[in-house]
Amino acid sequence: SAVISQKPSRDICQRGTSLTIQCQVDSQVTMMFWYRQQPGQSLTLIATANQGSEATYESGFVIDKFPISRPNLTFSTLTVSNMSPEDSSIYLCSVVGLAGGSYEQYFGPGTRLTVT
Amino acid sequence: GIQVEQSPPDLILQEGANSTLRCNFSDSVNNLQWFHQNPWGQLINLFYIPSGTKQNGRLSATTVATERYSLLYISSSQTTDSGVYFCAVADIYNTDKLIFGTGTRLQVFP
Known part of the structure; x- marks a missing residue:
């Protein structure tokens, strides 16, 4: 399985500001995802x-609010923009391990965000 | 989209007891995983089990894909088993997009 790290592990931010969360994987992976809890x-x-193109957003999420970058096969960032208290959540990145051809997904430790 | 329901929503056990957690899903799946979220929020992979039966120590899981359900068995529970257990599935058209169930919150007391 891949080793996944996230920075920061937690943060307290003021409303109206933005926070960028980093996700680093110790091996190249094809698929990376961002989740909110x-x-x-x-x-x-x-x-x-x-990698190399715009992120694909799920219904209810837009690029202006959650811009995502993925410059290579081991790294991605998620920015939470113009934050409000409703954005207080745990944000997790995940990857597909592709071990043995399976689609098993592994998660990073998460970033716990509190917006005041 | 596919719906995922877990039961029971809450479970309280004394150490040493056994339990069964259930996951029902509304459509055919290519991916089914069980996770344990510990009190610090970390998601720990328990099983990747789109079909069949697997065992890992005190835990085992069975997925009956044709009947659209999966079961997670915990035997001889320990206080460290406390946390939230999630079932997550991906349908056959979106193999990598996991849809999470509502979870089962387990509390194990000494």
């Missing part, structure tokens, strides 16, 4: 981070 809720897919 609101307090007490399940995980929801935000977007697929595509």
Whole structure:
């Protein structure tokens, strides 16, 4: 399985500001994803981070609010823009390990964001 | 889109007890995974099991794809098993896009 790290692990931000979250993988992976977990809720897919092209967003998520970059096969960033208290969540990146041809997905440790 | 339901929503056990968690899904799947989210928020992979049965120590899982459900068995539970257990699936058209169930919150007391 891949080793996935995220920075920062947690942050407290003021409303109206932006935060960029980094996701680093120790090996090249084809697929990287970003999820959001609101307090007490399940995980929801935000977007697929595509290397060399624009991210693919799920219904309810837009590029202006959650711009994503993926400059290479081991790194991606998610920015949460113009934050409001409703953006307080855990943000997780994930990758498909492709071990043995399976689609098993592995998650980073998450970034716990609080917006005041 | 595919719907994923988990039951029970909450489970309280005494150490040493056994339990069964259930995941029902509404359509055919190419991917089904069980995760344990510990109190620090980390998602730990338990099983990748789109079909069949697997065992890992005190945990085992069975997926009956034709009947659209999966079961996670925890035997001889320990306090470290506490946390939230998620089932996540991907349908046959979107193999990498995991849809998460609502989770089962497990509390194990000594």
